[in-house]
């Protein structure tokens with residue numbers, strides 16, 4: 416029987432990974448500190464009963480050592496996410512937490528057979544573009560000065576002409592243009608280079624925007640679908656940054672869980688960063704519209720000329736690598752949204768935490784407004 420450690424296994428993706436592994440007959444241990452931003456009401460009811468649950472922090476050396484013992488494969492999902500002001504906490508949880516876990520495995524000589532780390536599309540500076548003159552190009556992050564003028568365009572790094580968004584392959588340059596993105600780069604580089612040093616197979620899965628049942632309805636800093644839902648359910652307009660025409664690639668959480676199982680069971684992806692996505696771009700405005708239609712709550716979204724420096728304009732995940740080993744997303748946006756909305760309707764007391772958070776982000780300089788430097 417295979418034995419897995421799923422860090423962050425109480426969260427959106429980790430809990431679905433844990434469920435899938437249990438169904439596949441694995442023995443599963445979950446390590447999760449029940450981060451209060453995400454789990455405002457404590458231990459969620461969905462933690463798999465057939466898994467061993469350890470409440471603890473990946474930053475704690477003794478905790479991680481105990482959690483690793485008796486494990487074959489690590490699914491490292493725990494992370495501090497979203498757009499939050501706490502710089503040091505990102506580095507501590509994501510970068511240091513990961514480095515320490517790897518150090519413990521080596522130091523204790525744990526017979527781990529593979530480490531899969533949750534990376535993100537946030538590692539890219541900007542989605543790939545097609546320039547009329549130069550073909551496939553990798554535009555740089557848009558300068559804040561440009562965004563302050565309300566110019567949202569993405570331009571060719573060679574000739575400065577506007578580009579058209581195309582799927583981003585894994586060989587696109589990684590940037591780390593937000594603190595979160597930077598620590599996701601750390602996590603994947605640490606895991607992949609450590610794997611090569613110690614001869615343990617590793618895979619970094621760069622998830623696209625993931626959504627689905629269990630996505631925290633308390634965390635106003637992450638998950639655009641969850642945020643729009645909680646706004647609308649509270650009779651408030653969804654807030655679109657920029658002009659709402661930025662595109663994102665959405666993955667239903669069960670598909671992401673399947674990608675994890677696939678990475679654990681094939682050796683073709685070993686040593687690689689691998690995109691996990693749908694290879695379809697949807698505008699944020701359309702997401703707001705679809706959520707509003709599906710809920711039957713028609714409140715026009717609000718656009719305040721706000722933007723988040725470092726945020727990419729367009730990102731469609733290029734999925735050739737993972738498709739080559741048989742990955743096909745099974746739940747499209749329509750079905751996935753329906754399933755998410757069914758779930759959110761069953762949750763009591765869906766409050767709006769966004770308004771207060773938005774104020775906080777403005778004060779901390781994470782959200783800017785056009786014309787104001």
Ligand SMILES: NC(=O)c1ccc[n+]([C@@H]2O[C@H](COP(=O)([O-])OP(=O)(O)OC[C@H]3O[C@@H](n4cnc5c(N)ncnc54)[C@H](O)[C@@H]3O)[C@@H](O)[C@H]2O)c1
Nearest residue numbers: 423425426427428447448449450472473493494533535625
């Ligand atoms: N949801 C997305 O759109 C998305 C996209 C790209 C990458 N990711 C990555 O996928 C992983 C899982 O994300 P998610 O969407 O399931 O988020 P989530 O917040 O639902 O789950 C993360 C879990 O990790 C736990 N956790 C946080 N800090 C911890 C710590 N110090 N010690 C132990 N546990 C801790 C939280 O309590 C939570 O249960 C993360 O690494 C995230 O960066 C998510």
Ligand SMILES: [Zn+2]
Nearest residue numbers: 546549571574
């Ligand atoms: Zn060009």
